[in-house]
Amino acid sequence: MEIEFTKYHGLGNDFILIDNRTDRKPMVTSEQAIQLCSRHFGIGADGVIFALPGQDGTDYSMRIFNSDGSEPEMCGNGIRCLAQFLSDLEGDNAKTQYRIHTLAGVIIPKLEGNGKVRVDMGIPLLMAAQIPTTLAAADEKAINTPLEVALQVWQVTCVSMGNPHAITFVEDVAAIPLETIGPLFEHHPVFPQRTNTEFIQVVRRDYLKMRVWERGAGITLACGTGACAAVVAGVLTGNCDRACTVELPGGCLEIEFSEVDQRVYMTGPAELVFTGNISLI
Numbered sequence: 001m002e003i004e005f006t007k008y009h010g011l012g013n014d015f016i017l018i019d020n021r022t023d024r025k026p027m028v029t030s031e032q033a034i035q036l037c038s039r040h041f042g043i044g045a046d047g048v049i050f051a052l053p054g055q056d057g058t059d060y061s062m063r064i065f066n067s068d069g070s071e072p073e074m075c076g077n078g079i080r081c082l083a084q085f086l087s088d089l090e091g092d093n094a095k096t097q098y099r100i101h102t103l104a105g106v107i108i109p110k111l112e113g114n115g116k117v118r119v120d121m122g123i124p125l126l127m128a129a130q131i132p133t134t135l136a137a138a139d140e141k142a143i144n145t146p147l148e149v150a151l152q153v154w155q156v157t158c159v160s161m162g163n164p165h166a167i168t169f170v171e172d173v174a175a176i177p178l179e180t181i182g183p184l185f186e187h188h189p190v191f192p193q194r195t196n197t198e199f200i201q202v203v204r205r206d207y208l209k210m211r212v213w214e215r216g217a218g219i220t221l222a223c224g225t226g227a228c229a230a231v232v233a234g235v236l237t238g239n240c241d242r243a244c245t246v247e248l249p250g251g252c253l254e255i256e257f258s259e260v261d262q263r264v265y266m267t268g269p270a271e272l273v274f275t276g277n278i279s280l281i
């Protein structure tokens with residue numbers, strides 16, 4: 001079977017987008033997604049995203065496979081790319097704002113008309129059972145909680161943006177051996193559904209530098225949910241302001257953890273890379 005796809009990226013976090021608007025079942029299996037994401041044997045991407053019919057009154061639904069074939073609840077850079085993809089598909093009839101059903105609830109991206117998409121990412125979940133993690137009692141928060149990884153004790157703060165994040169503040173992000181330490185965090189037994197891990201350097205109270213090891217994808221150039229979780233963790237630990245620029249290897253995101261409604265807002269780019277057809281094996 002041959003499928004049409006479009007590749008987009010958000011700050012180098014890249015995705016294969018598939019127009020699946022006429023069927024609730026994704027036209028690619030998780031095994032096929034692994035192959036499509038392969039940078040040597042496929043198209044190459046951090047994940048495959050499906051634009052599916054809406055449900056419960058939403059315009060559309062989003063599902064995503066990570067490059068290892070696992071299915072996360074949400075993807076921040078991915079939902080900006082999805083909004084741009086839908087707008088490109090709809091042409092003159094495109095909306096400027098979409099209500100998208102995800103496994104993390106309804107998420108609302110808004111195209112700003114300048115190449116950037118502002119996303120209402122919802123209210124972060126902080127209780128240990130919601131992450132999930134056993135680092136604290138089920139109905140308590142894990143904030144600056146010690147965790148031993150690679151013979152070193154890290155102060156870890158856990159935040160769910162629908163998907164799990166473990167955030168640790170460090171002096172120098174460049175010095176973190178991400179390739180070796182990332183998988184140890186991801187598969188640590190205190191995270192029963194694995195975790196994304198963000199290492200954060202506070203440059204100023206309103207400017208953070210971040211490197212990320214993503215669950216199911218490894219090192220990526222950016223992670224939208226991770227940047228949101230990092231600012232929430234920074235506010236909880238007193239490390240940063242509620243509005244921050246987060247610098248990632250692929251570029252910058254603007255994040256606001258609103259004092260008014262306790263929701264997190266993320267603004268960043270979504271860019272078309274190329275379109276193509278590929279035969280699924």
Ligand SMILES: N[C@@H](CCC[C@H](N)C(=O)O)C(=O)O
Pocket residue numbers: 013066071072073074075076077078163164196214215216217220222223224225226
């Ligand atoms: N890159 C994404 C997050 C994708 C999902 C993640 N790997 C997970 O398994 O939770 C983002 O921009 O948020």
